[in-house]
Amino acid sequence: MTGASGRARPETLKATVCFDGGLLAEAEISYAGPNAKSRAALAIETVTKRLAFLHPSLHVRADVIGIVSVFGDMSGSLLSAEIPGVRDGDLRVRFAAETADRAAAECLLDEVEALYCAGPAGGGGVRKRLTPRLRSASCLVDRKRVTPQISLLETA
Amino acid sequence: MTCAVSLYELAHARSGDKGNRLNIAVVCREPRFFEPLRERLTEAFVARVFRERRPTAVKRYELPKLHAFNFVLDDVLDGGVNGSLGLDGHGKTLSFLLLSAEIEMPAGLLSLTEEPASELMSGGSR
Numbered sequence: 564m565t566g567a568s569g570r571a572r573p574e575t576l577k578a579t580v581c582f583d584g585g586l587l588a589e590a591e592i593s594y595a596g597p598n599a600k601s602r603a604a605l606a607i608e609t610v611t612k613r614l615a616f617l618h619p620s621l622h623v624r625a626d627v628i629g630i631v632s633v634f635g636d637m638s639g640s641l642l643s644a645e646i647p648g649v650r651d652g653d654l655r656v657r658f659a660a661e662t663a664d665r666a667a668a669e670c671l672l673d674e675v676e677a678l679y680c681a682g683p684a685g686g687g688g689v690r691k692r693l694t695p696r697l698r699s700a701s702c703l704v705d706r707k708r709v710t711p712q713i714s715l716l717e718t719a
Numbered sequence: 720m721t722c723a724v725s726l727y728e729l730a731h732a733r734s735g736d737k738g739n740r741l742n743i744a745v746v747c748r749e750p751r752f753f754e755p756l757r758e759r760l761t762e763a764f765v766a767r768v769f770r771e772r773r774p775t776a777v778k779r780y781e782l783p784k785l786h787a788f789n790f791v792l793d794d795v796l797d798g799g800v801n802g803s804l805g806l807d808g809h810g811k812t813l814s815f816l817l818l819s820a821e822i823e824m825p826a827g828l829l830s831l832t833e834e835p836a837s838e839l840m841s842g843g844s845r
Contacts, residue, residue, distance in 0.1 A: 596816055684731070688812065
């Protein structure tokens with residue numbers, strides 16, 4: 564075979580860098596039976612308004628699992644279009660926010676739990692979750708600065 | 720002559736737990752609903768609504784001055800909040816399961832009623 568051509572290998576290597584991405588705060592509460600849709604909507608309105616003055620820089624996302632959740636957008640436009648109306652259901656409201664401020668994250672969780680006693684009727688099954696997040700980004704590193712090595716973290 | 724009415728149109732309700740025991744407070748939206756409900760919203764009726772949870776006992780307490788009832792259902796919470804695999808171990812959503820039930824009421828009972836007042840907020844003080 565003749566005539567093959569190529570290029571020199573790149574001087575740089577691609578690296579994936581992981582760094583602290585703050586906290587993911589998630590909290591959920593269920594409303595079921597007559598008027599569940601309206602109660603879910605009121606829970607969302609209550610929590611988002613309260614967080615707006617307690618932690619104004621926190622963006623809180625709300626979904627209603629059973630109406631719009633995984634299809635929904637960040638700003639909740641699709642959910643707003645679907646939610647009006649007094650209707651029954653077995654619905655789960657899910658709130659989520661991301662922040663480096665642990666106090667703000669815990670505030671969201673506490674506000675959702677507070678709906679048990681100071682929220683729409685018949686709210687139940689609150690679950691709260693705080694998960695540290697890793698963000699990643701790619702960059703290029705000069706090949707000369709890299710010595711390949713392997714680290715084995717666990718053996719079977 | 721009777722007709723089937725959703726209990727939601729006749730009453731508010733709130734529920735909670737003590738261990739594996741559920742209590743549901745049912746409060747009539749209007750005082751005039753109390754007597755027909757006293758007749759028809761029986762322990763047997765409530766036991767039937769919760770039959771899949773197999774209550775071992777259902778007891779009804781009457782609070783006529785408040786136009787209300789308190790129902791106590793034993794062994795319906797799958798072990799309670801520290802035992803249940805369900806989301807709502809406290810049974811706080813179950814008030815609305817009872818309110819979703821249809822109950823036979825004298826025909827025309829609701830014809831003079833106003834729109835149900837808002838029950839949207841739970842029992843905290845204002």
